[in-house]
Amino acid sequence: MSQDYPDATSIAASVRSQEVSARSVVTAALARIVNQNPSLNCFTSILAEQALADAEVVDQAITQGKDPGPLAGVPFGVKDLFDIAGLTTLAGSKINAERPPATRDATLVTRLKQAGAILVGAQNMDEYAYGFVTENSHYGASRNPHDLQRMTGGSSGGSVASVAAGLVPLSLGSDTNGSIRVPASLCGIFGLKPTYGRLSRAGTYPFVHSLDHLGPFARSTRDLALTFDLLQGTDADDPACTNRPPVATLPELTKGIDGLRIAIADGYFTKGAEPHVLAAVEAIATVLGATRQITIPEAHRARAAAFIITGSEGSNLHLNDLRQRPQDFDPATRDRFLAGALIPASWYLQAQRFRSWYRDQVRALFNTVDIILAPATPCSAPLIGQATLVLDGEEMPLRPNIGLYAQPLSFIGVPIVAVPVQCPGGLPIGVQIIAAPYNEGLALRVAAFLESKGAAAAPVPTWKPLK
Numbered sequence: 001m002s003q004d005y006p007d008a009t010s011i012a013a014s015v016r017s018q019e020v021s022a023r024s025v026v027t028a029a030l031a032r033i034v035n036q037n038p039s040l041n042c043f044t045s046i047l048a049e050q051a052l053a054d055a056e057v058v059d060q061a062i063t064q065g066k067d068p069g070p071l072a073g074v075p076f077g078v079k080d081l082f083d084i085a086g087l088t089t090l091a092g093s094k095i096n097a098e099r100p101p102a103t104r105d106a107t108l109v110t111r112l113k114q115a116g117a118i119l120v121g122a123q124n125m126d127e128y129a130y131g132f133v134t135e136n137s138h139y140g141a142s143r144n145p146h147d148l149q150r151m152t153g154g155s156s157g158g159s160v161a162s163v164a165a166g167l168v169p170l171s172l173g174s175d176t177n178g179s180i181r182v183p184a185s186l187c188g189i190f191g192l193k194p195t196y197g198r199l200s201r202a203g204t205y206p207f208v209h210s211l212d213h214l215g216p217f218a219r220s221t222r223d224l225a226l227t228f229d230l231l232q233g234t235d236a237d238d239p240a241c242t243n244r245p246p247v248a249t250l251p252e253l254t255k256g257i258d259g260l261r262i263a264i265a266d267g268y269f270t271k272g273a274e275p276h277v278l279a280a281v282e283a284i285a286t287v288l289g290a291t292r293q294i295t296i297p298e299a300h301r302a303r304a305a306a307f308i309i310t311g312s313e314g315s316n317l318h319l320n321d322l323r324q325r326p327q328d329f330d331p332a333t334r335d336r337f338l339a340g341a342l343i344p345a346s347w348y349l350q351a352q353r354f355r356s357w358y359r360d361q362v363r364a365l366f367n368t369v370d371i372i373l374a375p376a377t378p379c380s381a382p383l384i385g386q387a388t389l390v391l392d393g394e395e396m397p398l399r400p401n402i403g404l405y406a407q408p409l410s411f412i413g414v415p416i417v418a419v420p421v422q423c424p425g426g427l428p429i430g431v432q433i434i435a436a437p438y439n440e441g442l443a444l445r446v447a448a449f450l451e452s453k454g455a456a457a458a459p460v461p462t463w464k465p466l467k
Contacts, residue, residue, distance in 0.1 A: 005460060007220040008074040008169040008227070012116065015058065015073035022058035022073030026051050026118050029075035032167050033120065041142045042162040044080050045087055045122040051075070054118045069116025070226065076170040079159045080122040081129060082106040083203040091205040092127040092155070094138045094328050095321055106203030107238070108172055108214060108231050115230045120168060124158030127330040129174055129207040130314060130337070131155050132182050132402040137330040141384050144187055145461035146427055150381040153183035153402065156217070160187045163217045165461055170227055174204065175213045177306055178376075178406025181418040184217060185376035185430025188420040189458045190224050190447065191217050195437045196413025197242040199228075200235035208313045209240070211306070211410060219458040221448040224417070225250045228440060244438070252441040253448035260446065262290040265374040265434075268299035269405055272391035273378045277429055280421040281375050284431045287455040288446065294365060294372060302358050302408035305351035307400075309411075311340025312348045332399065359412040366436035371446055376418045376430030378404050409434060417443040419456035428459055 006014075014020045030048050037043050061068045078084070081091040083102035090096050104110075109119060124142045126134050134157025135141040142157040144150040145165035152161045156173030160183035163171050173180050175193040184191030192215045199214050206212055216227040232246035264285050270278060285291070315322070315337040318329075322341065326334055365372070379389055382398060389398045409416060414437055418430040435443040450456035 005166045005219060006169065008071060008218065008223045009220070011074050011169060012070060012072045016062065016068060018062060022055040022118065023052060025073045026055040026075055026120065029120055029168055036165060036167060039143065039148060040145060040161050040165055041140050042123055042158040042165070042167060043077065043121040044090060044124050044139055044158070047084070047119060047121050051118050051120045054113070058116055058118070069114065070230065071112065072116035074117045074170060075120045075168045076112060076117050076172070077121050077123045077159060077162050077168050078109055078119065078172045079125050079156050079174055081125065081174060081205040082109055082122070082172060084109065084119065084122055087122060089205050090122070091129065092125040092136050092139065095325065096205070102203070104203065107200040107235050109203070111231050111233070112227070117170065123162060123171060126155035126157070127333040128314070128318070129155040129176060129179060130333045132178065132399060134158060134183070135384060143384065144381045146188060146459070147381065149383055150427070151186065151384050153186035153377070153381065155179040157183050160184055160189060160191070160217055163219060164189050164458065169219060170223060171217045172214060173217060174207070175215060175410060176207045176211045177310060177410050178403035180213070180215050180217070181376045181406045181416060181430060181432060182403055184418040184420070186381040188422070188428025189217055189219055190221060190420065191215065191418040192224050192228055192440065192444070193410070193416045194228065194440055195415045197240045198415070198438070198440070199231050200233070200238040200241045202235050202237035206317065208310050210309065210313060213410070213413070221444055221451050222250065222253060225253055225444045247441065249441040249444050252445040255445055257288060257446060257449045260371060260442070261369045262288050262371040262373065262446070263292040263294035263369045264290055265296055265372050266293040267295045268408070269296065269374040272404055273375050276380070276423050276426065277375045277378060280423060280429045281373055281431050284419070284421065284450060284455055285373055287450060287453050290373065292369070294369060296365065296372070296408065297361050298358060299408040301354060302411050303404070305354045306407045306411040308343055308347050308351040309355070311336065312343045315340035355411060362412055362414065363436065370435065370442055372434040374432045374434060375405050376432050377402055380423065380427035380429050405432065413437065415440040415443055417447045419447045419450055420458050421456060422459045
C-alpha cells in the first residue's frame with residue numbers, strides 16, 4: 001500500500017497506537033478534498049466542522065483508554081442517497097433539495113461511525129441513481145482521477161472517484177444494475193456488491209426496491225472485508241434485510257484458493273468487450289489457474305427483464321413529480337422514467353416470472369463451481385459526454401450499455417467483488433468475482449489472493465487539477 005494512499009486498516013492502526021491523531025488524519029483529508037474536489041467534483045457536501053468534532057471524540061476515547069473502534073479516525077464519504085442527520089438527502093436531484101434535512105443517519109452510516117470512522121461528506125451521483133455515468137445536469141459531472149477528461153461511471157461516481165483519488169480510503173455506494181461495479185471498474189478500485197438483502201438499506205433514498213443493494217468501496221481487499229463485516233446485521237427498518245447473523249469475512253482473506261472451483265463465464269460475457277477487457281479476464285484466470293468455461297444461460301434475457309423491472313418500479317416512485325414538474329428532472333433521467341411509466345403491467349409480471357426461473361438456473365451453476373469470473377464493463381472509461389460506444393462492430397448508445405455485464409447479475413442478487421486490473425499503458429479495468437448467495441467471503445478470498453499476487457491492485461492516479 002502506497003504511503004501516499006494508506007488504506008483504512010493502516011490509518012486505524014496508526015490512530016489506535018497514537019502514532020497520529022484522528023484529528024490530524026481528518027484535517028489532512030479535508031485539506032485534500034478542498035484542494036482537489038473542484039477538479040474531481042466528488043463531493044456535493046463537506047462536513048468539516050462535524051468531522052473534526054467526531055475526530056476529537058475518537059482521540060479522547062483513546063486518551064481515556066477506551067476502545068475507539070476498528071476504524072478509528074478513518075475518513076469516509078457516502079453517496080448522496082444515504083441519510084446524514086442535518087443534511088437534505090439530494091439523491092442527485094434538484095427536486096429533493098426542497099425536502100427537509102434528515103433527522104438521523106442511515107443505518108450503515110451509523111454502523112461505520114460506531115466503528116470509529118469519521119464521515120466527511122456526501123458524494124455526487126447520477127440523479128436518483130438512474131445512470132452509469134455520473135454526468136449530473138444539476139451538480140455536474142464527476143471526473144475520473146486517471147484522466148480528468150473521462151467519466152467515472154455511475155451511478156456511484158463521486159464515491160468511487162474519491163477513493164481512487166485518495167481523498168478518502170473508504171466510501172459507500174449503491175448498486176441496482178451495476179452502480180458499484182461499473183464505476184469501480186472505470187476508476188480502478190475494489191468494490192463489493194453483497195448478496196441482495198445482506199446489508200440494511202434503511203435511511204437511503206430508493207431507486208428500485210426489488211433490485212437495490214448497498215456496499216463499500218476501498219483501495220484494498222482487507223478494507224473491503226473489514227468494512228463489510230462492520231456493516232452486517234439485521235435491521236427491522238429494512239423489510240428486505242435478511243435475518244442472518246453477521247459472518248466475519250476478514251479471516252477468509254488468508255486462506256488462499258486451494259480447493260476452489262473457479263470458472264470463466266463464456267457466451268454473453270465475451271461478446272461486445274474490447275480486446276483488452278477480455279485480456280484482463282484471461283490474465284486473472286491464469287493467476288487463479290482457472291481454465292473451465294461456464295455458460296450463464298439466457299443472460300441477454302435477464303438484462304432485458306432487468307430493464308423492464310427497473311423502468312417500471314423506478315418510475316412509479318416519481319409519478320407525481322413527473323406529472324407536475326417534469327422540467328425539474330435531469331433530462332436523461334426524466335426520459336427514462338417517462339418510458340418506464342408506459343411499460344405494460346403484463347411485461348413487468350413476465351419479467352418477474354423470468355427472474356425467478358433465471359435465479360434458480362444460476363444458483364444451480366454453483367453446485368459445480370464456487371466462483372465465476374466475468375468482465376465488469378465492456379470498455380475502460382469513456383470520455384465525459386461520449387454518447388456511443390462500439391460493441392461487436394455496432395455503434396450503440398453508451399449510457400445503457402456500459403452496464404452490459406453487470407445487469408444480468410444484479411438482477412438475482414448474487415455477491416460480487418469487482419477487482420481492478422491495470423492494463424499496460426492504459427486505463428484500469430475491472431473483473432467481476434462472482435459467488436453464490438451469502439458467499440461474500442469466498443469472493444473476497446479470491447480477490448485477496450489476486451491482490452497478494454499483484455494481479456489486482458488499485459493504481460495510483462497521475463492527474464493534474466484543472467485550472
